[in-house]
Amino acid sequence: MTPSKGTRRPGNLPAELTSFVGRRREIADVKRLLTRSRLVTLTGSGGGGKTRLALRVAAGAQRTFPDGAWFVDLAALTDEGLLAQTIASTLGLNDRTSRWPTPQLTEYLGDKRLLLILDSCEHLCDSCAVFAQTVLQSAPGVHILGTSRQALGLTGEHLFNVPSLAVPASDRTLAPETVGQYEAVNLFLERAGAVQPRLELTHANCQAIVRVCQRLEGIPLAIEMAVTHLRALSVEQVLERLEDRFRFLTVGDPAAQPRHQTLRALIDWSSDLCTEQERLMWSRLSVFRGGFDLRAAESVCFDENVSGCTVADLLLSLVDKSVVITEEQDGQLRYRLLEMSRQHGLEGLGEAETEDVRLRHKDHFAHLVEQAWTECLGPHQEQWLTLLLREHHNIRAALEFSLTHPDHHEAGLRMTGSLWFFWIATGRTSEGRRWLERGLRLSTAQSRSRARALWVCGYLCIIQEDLDAAQPLIAEYERHVGHLVRAHPASNLQLRGMAAMSEGRLAQARTLLNQALDQYRSREDPTGILDSCFYLVAVTALLEDPRWARDLCEHALELCDSYGERWLKSYLTWDLGLVAWQQGDSARAAACGRDALRLARAFDEQWVIAFGIEILAWTANSDREHLRAARLFGAADSIWRRIGAPMLGMRHLISCHEQCKQQVRQLIGDETFDGEFHTGAQMTVHQAVAYALGEELHERRKRTHTSDLGLTTRETEVAGLVARGMSNKAIAAELVIAQRTAEAHVEHILTKLGFSSRAQIAAWAAEHHRPRIAAARQG
């Protein structure tokens, strides 16, 4: 669900949806600048091709950045306070600490070698500059490529003004064979092909096409917009109308005209071609941020002037006129306005009307959030999470509206609380707290919304281990408003139990959580039961009562299944692994760790992923797969760093973590440990999970079935001796090497082949590689 998911190479460069034209020189120039300066800003007016150029430069420079190229789209972000959080989320950081996002982010970036593309900085110039300055000082391997209408204004910033696409000079008459070398003409023809497949460059239309490109000053977006008119008009007719519009607009030399006026003229042209209803629709759609779907358009744009059934028709005609763009996200059709069209649309909304439309926008998303809250336990929770992520910008806009209008403060507060599941599962605890705390300051009346927000905010503070902030929230909840919500007093007991656990008062935590669980059970509150069970099982396992914990956990898992619940199930499955570990059952602990990873992967729930990999590192160690353990520790470590700190939220396990890591290090030596750890730490989250689950090995084994083993000659030889039933000691004697070296070879073979026993090596060697082993022995 997040950009980091599924990527093999680190990074998240979006696929380009349309063909790319020219820019060879510019790409080379910007690349060169990036080698000289760690902050390069591509400047120029809107529609000039900054974003496309940045993406091309980044794609070409990826190899120089082992930690990848990361594209952060800032266009729809309005709140400067969320800049660091947005960058962190894009990088796949899943912060669970109470630190401000900027220090966490800069610490994370400290040893990284990556390229950060900050796209569309113009409306957040000051905060982007502050952020860039901090990163430049604290993260020497990070380069920033910004795109912005104006410079960020930092010393050391290199500016590159993105020129227009090349157009033929106006005093030359050119033949069709020669105009193809001009980028603007190429772009015109590329885009024209999509609306007028039969259009070809001929002697007859050549001059008109060149003239259109000149008129549009080679501005890529202007060319694309003008081309859409070819659906109804010939090139000559498009040119005529452009000439008309520009004559109207400018006095004197059209080349002296600011570029955005050219684009405005084109937008005005589109607007003139719209009916009054379409223009109204256009304006109303402008309140959306980050796109919208048909249902949202219907509920936001509908009123006595635009009826529900015509909303869809109007939307389609705006798509036809290329005012609205369609795109697919997670298999869903979505709509979006280009930023410039959005601005134009907003200008067309009167003040009173703007308030009405924004209110409907808020209502729509508040309703959606409420629905997500009631359904977050069921079989559709993954879809809900994906949907909330997709609508994140709209949800932020709805929260902003609510919290800036006193009449809607309480509604805003209610939304912040209903997003409990979203804030946690997507690692946006800091953003959650920010909205919750703001809402709690504004809406102080004793209400159910306040009660829930206090509870959720207290909860987030506890999982962030910020107990000082949690205490007053819990106290107010307990004394004043808790009784207003149905889950009281179970919910209160749960928070106090979680706080006790976080402070290391385990026995007290167990009592409180047990009481909470009883209460939740008597109220038949499944979310409460499952959530409190997660903490109770962990505490009980830590208190060395694993059998009780196991029974409790198994019941909870059955309850998950009966609801089709999978998110809390990932937590509880991990719990079961912890219980098995405490009981000394390493195989079961590993199996649960793997199951938890599979569940958590579907949600990209990094906290569970980190714990899942961690427990597999412990079990690998006890299964004597020390190299694998070291690599898993490295993989877990890089996720812990994204989350904030190792074992965050379960600090009682830190000694287990440290001891186990130390043991592995001693067994395999510093150098080998560091090498494996480093390899693990270099993995993306996706790769780490695949490695922990043995999926890559499975793949490799399938591949090596008939081809290369992936083993060195020495390892092949050792495999042959294992197949003959020899012990490590005997192998060492046979090959005249130290016994420790023989052990290391065996471990390498196990790791490379994904096996856990010598018997597997023997069977495999006998089946597939007898000839090679024999050859190795002879050679």
Ligand SMILES: Nc1ncnc2c1ncn2[C@@H]1O[C@H](COP(=O)(O)OP(=O)(O)O)[C@@H](O)[C@H]1O
């Ligand atoms: N070199 C190019 N080749 C093809 N299309 C381009 C090129 N440069 C820009 N475009 C198109 O022009 C439009 C505006 O470009 P964009 O990079 O978004 O501009 P900016 O970021 O400066 O606002 C986009 O639709 C983009 O795909």
Ligand SMILES: [Mg+2]
């Ligand atoms: Mg852009």
